[in-house]
Amino acid sequence: xxxxxxxxxxxxxxxxxxxxxxxxxxxxxxxxxxxxxxxxxxxxxxxxxxxxxxxxxxxxxxxxxxxxxxxxxxxxxxxxxxxxxxxxxxxxxxxxxxxxxxxxxxxxxxxxxxxxxxxxxxxxxxxxxxxxxxxxxxxxxxxxxxxxxxxxxxxxxxxxxxxxxxxxxxxxxxxxxxxxxxxxxxxxxxxxxxxxxxxxxxxxxxxxxxxxxxxxxxxxxxxxxxxxxxxxxxxxxxxxxxxxxxxxxxxxxxxxxxxxxxxxxxxxxxxxxxxxxxxxxxxxxxxxxxxxxxxx
Amino acid sequence: xxxxxxxxxxxxxxxxxxxxxxxxxxxxxxxxxxxxxxxxxxxxxxxxxxxxxxxxxxxxxxxxxxxxxxxxxxxxxxxxxxxxxxxxxxxxxxxxxxxxxxxxxxxxxxxxxxxxxxxxxxxxxxxxxxxxxxxxxxxxxxxxxxxxxxxxxxxxxxxxxxxxxxxxxxxxxxxxxxxxxxxxxxxxxxxxxxxxxxxxxxxxxxxxxxxxxxxxxxxxxxxxxxxxxxxxxxxxxxxxxxxxxxxxxxxxxxxxxxxxxxxxxxxxxxxxxxxxxxxxxxxxxxxxxxxxxxxxxxxxxxxxxxxxxxxxxxxxxxxxxxxx
Numbered sequence: 094x095x096x097x098x099x100x101x102x103x104x105x106x107x108x109x110x111x112x113x114x115x116x117x118x119x120x121x122x123x124x125x126x127x128x129x130x131x132x133x134x135x136x137x138x139x140x141x142x143x144x145x146x147x148x149x150x151x152x153x154x155x156x157x158x159x160x161x162x163x164x165x166x167x168x169x170x171x172x173x174x175x176x177x178x179x180x181x182x183x184x185x186x187x188x189x190x191x192x193x194x195x196x197x198x199x200x201x202x203x204x205x206x207x208x209x210x211x212x213x214x215x216x217x218x219x220x221x222x223x224x225x226x227x228x229x230x231x232x233x234x235x236x237x238x239x240x241x242x243x244x245x246x247x248x249x250x251x252x253x254x255x256x257x258x259x260x261x262x263x264x265x266x267x268x269x270x271x272x273x274x275x276x277x278x279x280x281x282x283x284x285x286x287x288x289x290x291x292x293x294x295x296x297x298x299x300x301x302x303x304x305x306x307x308x309x310x311x312x313x314x315x316x317x318x319x320x321x322x323x324x325x326x327x328x329x330x331x332x333x334x335x336x337x338x339x340x341x342x343x344x345x346x347x348x349x350x351x352x353x354x355x356x357x358x359x360x361x362x363x364x365x366x367x368x369x370x371x372x373x374x375x376x377x378x379x380x381x382x383x384x385x386x387x388x389x
Numbered sequence: 390x391x392x393x394x395x396x397x398x399x400x401x402x403x404x405x406x407x408x409x410x411x412x413x414x415x416x417x418x419x420x421x422x423x424x425x426x427x428x429x430x431x432x433x434x435x436x437x438x439x440x441x442x443x444x445x446x447x448x449x450x451x452x453x454x455x456x457x458x459x460x461x462x463x464x465x466x467x468x469x470x471x472x473x474x475x476x477x478x479x480x481x482x483x484x485x486x487x488x489x490x491x492x493x494x495x496x497x498x499x500x501x502x503x504x505x506x507x508x509x510x511x512x513x514x515x516x517x518x519x520x521x522x523x524x525x526x527x528x529x530x531x532x533x534x535x536x537x538x539x540x541x542x543x544x545x546x547x548x549x550x551x552x553x554x555x556x557x558x559x560x561x562x563x564x565x566x567x568x569x570x571x572x573x574x575x576x577x578x579x580x581x582x583x584x585x586x587x588x589x590x591x592x593x594x595x596x597x598x599x600x601x602x603x604x605x606x607x608x609x610x611x612x613x614x615x616x617x618x619x620x621x622x623x624x625x626x627x628x629x630x631x632x633x634x635x636x637x638x639x640x641x642x643x644x645x646x647x648x649x650x651x652x653x654x655x656x657x658x659x660x661x662x663x664x665x666x667x668x669x670x671x672x673x674x675x676x677x678x679x680x681x682x683x684x685x686x687x688x689x690x691x692x693x694x695x696x697x698x699x700x701x702x703x704x705x706x707x708x709x710x711x712x713x
Contacts, residue, residue: 126560126625133586133626134570136606140585141578169500169579172493172508173590174480175598179467188594191603195580198479198594223480223487224497225505 140194144168149193151201152365152382154186155209155237156219156227161383164196171226173198177218183270183281185209186218202239204365204380209239211302211364212272212281234302235334238385240363242297242339242378244355250377251294252341253354258294261285262370269369271300274309284370295341297355297367297378303338310334336360339367359386393638396684400634402562405668405683408676416678420648424672429652437652441697448690448703455530463597478531478593479584480511487511491519492632493590496583499575516636524637528623528630529662529689533596534588534607538620541611545619557618559625561665568628588622589629620662630687637684642705644682644690648675650698657692657701667692670700 143149150164154177159167177200178186185207186200193199200218202209211234219227231237247253262284263269270281289296298304310333338360343351355367355378365380399405413421462474463481475482479493489511498504519527528535548554571583584590588610591603614621623630646669653672658664666683669675682701692701 122560125557126563129559130563137582137586165579172480172497173584174476176476179475188598190601195585197585223507223511
């Protein structure tokens with residue numbers, strides 16, 4: 094509106110007011126430009142908030158270069174392309190949205206919905222990462238430290254209650270998938286298609302990818318002989334995870350009673366399969382992203 | 390050399406230079422003089438429009454097809470797991486070969502302060518590719534935001550022609566400020582600050598991995614462009630355009646202008662995203678008979694389509710100071 098006014102006003106007089114009009118236009122353009130620049134840069138800097146407040150902290154894919162409470166290097170090096178998302182056979186990886194500020198477009202795992210069960214074996218996401226945000230030095234699942242499992246609601250744990258479990262671990266509508274070697278060595282299948290019948294619930298231990306590998310290695314060791322045995326020995330501490338991640342043990346409850354409970358061991362990589370498979374809602378066991386060990 | 394310097398000046402936001410009288414070649418001056426003595430009549434104009442017809446869309450069609458195809462290739466590669474073009478526009482693998490968007494790679498390198506081999510390989514590959522293909526060609530032929538912005542621009546121009554809104558310009562030099570500021574922010578904060586608001590990255594990821602709230606920001610930008618300022622993001626803000634513009638200064642793929650048949654009616658400058666690159670099409674401003682359009686040009690080809698006298702054309706190769 095005001096633009097039209099200046100135009101009509103400028104029509105009448107001569108040179109002096111013309112240059113005055115031009116000056117006014119330049120002044121307005123400068124103001125507009127300043128406001129726009131401040132607005133755009135200011136908005137982009139809002140991306141700091143979720144990072145500073147720590148709300149952008151997430152369970153990240155294997156090998157993410159971060160410490161438990163500092164994702165700075167990870168957020169800086171990630172080019173936000175999602176190639177890790179594309180190669181994951183169980184589609185465990187999602188990309189963050191704008192509400193996570195500078196974390197936008199970075200990969201994270203929602204373990205309860207779909208955990209990383211290492212069914213790619215070779216850490217495909219790490220291999221796919223073009224910027225080394227997921228550390229290429231990582232070779233085997235047991236090398237990663239994404240977080241650390243925690244028995245957050247022991248009272249809900251079926252094992253502690255002495256209960257078994259029968260049926261689909263997460264109900265019929267659950268979309269998550271896992272690889273069950275005995276069913277299909279290569280392709281993960283829906284958890285809903287694999288019902289259980291357990292006298293005592295041990296799902297978190299039974300499905301732990303680290304424990305599964307340890308058991309496979311032990312089996313190989315038993316059947317191997319001679320040169321083969323040497324190869325297996327070589328694998329121990331390599332592809333064969335050197336330390337247990339979780340086990341069911343007799344534990345004294347606060348009231349002194351002895352109960353069977355999942356106990357998290359130093360070999361836990363924080364993949365989140367225990368959180369994913371745990372039947373109660375919310376789960377009794379979760380991944381704590383602020384820890385990678387229980388040594389403090 | 391003059392081409393590179395003038396391109397850089399215009400990329401930085403300076404007004405195009407008027408050629409000094411003595412810098413105009415005799416051949417170009419002949420054309421200018423001839424036109425001055427024999428001005429085009431209205432009938433001649435109309436005859437030319439008659440002959441060429443209006444609304445040609447040859448280059449636009451090719452460009453839209455390419456832009457949609459590239460972005461679709463990303464989508465189907467993931468959706469059908471055919472692994473031709475994996476990733477997003479920020480970084481990808483084309484049948485296994487690393488590719489990295491030059492601006493995203495720059496932001497990551499500034500923020501992370503390490504050189505990662507795969508990223509360097511991807512960056513060099515893409516650099517060579519866009520040197521061959523024209524630099525800001527990326528903007529018009531690949532960037533998904535360019536397409537939606539182009540469609541909103543039609544709406545903007547319609548509203549302006551109905552006198553419902555006015556276009557508000559900004560100082561073009563602000564884009565240089567943004568470029569330096571976002572580079573500095575990446576370096577100082579250690580975060581890829583620009584990536585947070587880049588509509589190119591946001592749209593590319595939304596297409597491939599599904600929509601998110603970040604699309605609201607893209608929507609806001611489009612609203613500003615429709616109701617307030619024509620093509621504001623591409624013209625005044627986007628550092629990606631500057632990065633590719635710099636690449637374009639040494640690219641042999643350019644739009645060439647030939648002054649001889651030009652009627653200087655200015656249709657090209659009216660439709661152009663970056664009309665300052667076409668300043669030599671103003672009457673008497675061409676210093677050479679043949680001239681290359683500067684590196685801020687997105688090689689979108691709209692001027693080639695719209696030019697009634699075929700005075701603007703795509704060429705491959707560097708124009709000599711005084712060609713034929």
